[in-house]
Amino acid sequence: MIRHFTACDSHQDMLGVLLEDGVIIVDDAVAGATLDRLMTDLDEDLAGAPVGGGEFFGGAMRRIHSLAWRSTAIADVITAPVLTGLADGVLLDNCRNYRIQVLGLFQVWQGGRLQPLHRDIGVYEPYVLREPGSKEILLSWIVAVSDFTTANGATRIVPGSHTWPRDRIAREDEVVQAEMPSGAAVVYLGSVLHGAAVNTTDQPRSAIVSGYAVGWLRQEESQLLDCPPEAAARLPLAARQLLGYRAHSPILGWAEQRDPDDLLAEREPDVAAEGYKVQSLQNV
Numbered sequence: 001m002i003r004h005f006t007a008c009d010s011h012q013d014m015l016g017v018l019l020e021d022g023v024i025i026v027d028d029a030v031a032g033a034t035l036d037r038l039m040t041d042l043d044e045d046l047a048g049a050p051v052g053g054g055e056f057f058g059g060a061m062r063r064i065h066s067l068a069w070r071s072t073a074i075a076d077v078i079t080a081p082v083l084t085g086l087a088d089g090v091l092l093d094n095c096r097n098y099r100i101q102v103l104g105l106f107q108v109w110q111g112g113r114l115q116p117l118h119r120d121i122g123v124y125e126p127y128v129l130r131e132p133g134s135k136e137i138l139l140s141w142i143v144a145v146s147d148f149t150t151a152n153g154a155t156r157i158v159p160g161s162h163t164w165p166r167d168r169i170a171r172e173d174e175v176v177q178a179e180m181p182s183g184a185a186v187v188y189l190g191s192v193l194h195g196a197a198v199n200t201t202d203q204p205r206s207a208i209v210s211g212y213a214v215g216w217l218r219q220e221e222s223q224l225l226d227c228p229p230e231a232a233a234r235l236p237l238a239a240r241q242l243l244g245y246r247a248h249s250p251i252l253g254w255a256e257q258r259d260p261d262d263l264l265a266e267r268e269p270d271v272a273a274e275g276y277k278v279q280s281l282q283n284v
């Protein structure tokens with residue numbers, strides 16, 4: 001079972017269950033109007049993307065990435081207070097700031113296969129081997145754009161699997177599907193087993209698949225290429241910092257001896273117009 005919350009529920013309660021079960025659902029994480037704006041902006045590119053995705057993606061997945069380059073509406077998703085609040089609670093004792101790990105629009109279409117259950121931290125193996133009980137490096141989330149149902153391919157999740165030894169295989173009776181309404185988010189630790197399910201309906205299941213990684217770790221997807229400076233300049237400060245236009249601690253990831261966001265502010269007039277203070281790290 002996955003416990004459901006609303007964004008108004010106690011932050012401490014949500015965080016407690018997230019750390020214990022490894023997963024929660026927040027039923028009202030993102031406003032419907034934001035998702036409508038996003039889907040209008042993505043519509044054409046999404047329609048042109050192939051349905052497929054190979055073995056790992058189950059063979060009936062249509063995906064597009066570079067969402068922040070394609071639509072400014074994504075800013076309201078990645079900075080949703082309930083998502084960043086949970087990330088603060090899970091990640092900030094292991095970093096000074098965190099960044100978007102991966103950011104894609106995933107549609108599951110009829111006729112595919114189950115995606116293998118996997119852990120998002122798997123992309124760092126064998127170099128980072130997180131053992132049960134060690135500090136978290138990733139907090140993943142999937143925002144439902146369409147309703148998520150068992151029939152249309154709601155993500156399969158294994159609550160509690162963050163406490164398992166890495167090689168333990170999930171039994172089918174330990175897997176649950178993240179049924180949730182449009183606008184909800186399933187939020188799970190990077191060490192929780194999960195995977196896309198099969199859609200048996202004739203309508204696609206759409207979702208924003210993303211998450212945050214501690215700021216000292218390489219992002220799975222190169223967000224600075226997915227959303228280059230001229231596109232990042234259109235976004236609010238908090239969103240572009242989450243994409244990676246920000247140094248960590250304080251010089252990791254700098255550019256021109258500066259915090260990347262300061263440099264962006266100087267080079268892109270729109271950002272400078274926001275009045276964001278340019279500070280040099282030269283003397284740090």
Ligand SMILES: O=C(O)CCC(=O)C(=O)O
Pocket residue numbers: 057106142153154155156194195196197207209
């Ligand atoms: O779309 C989903 O339900 C899950 C996708 C996923 O976990 C992945 O592709 O890594």
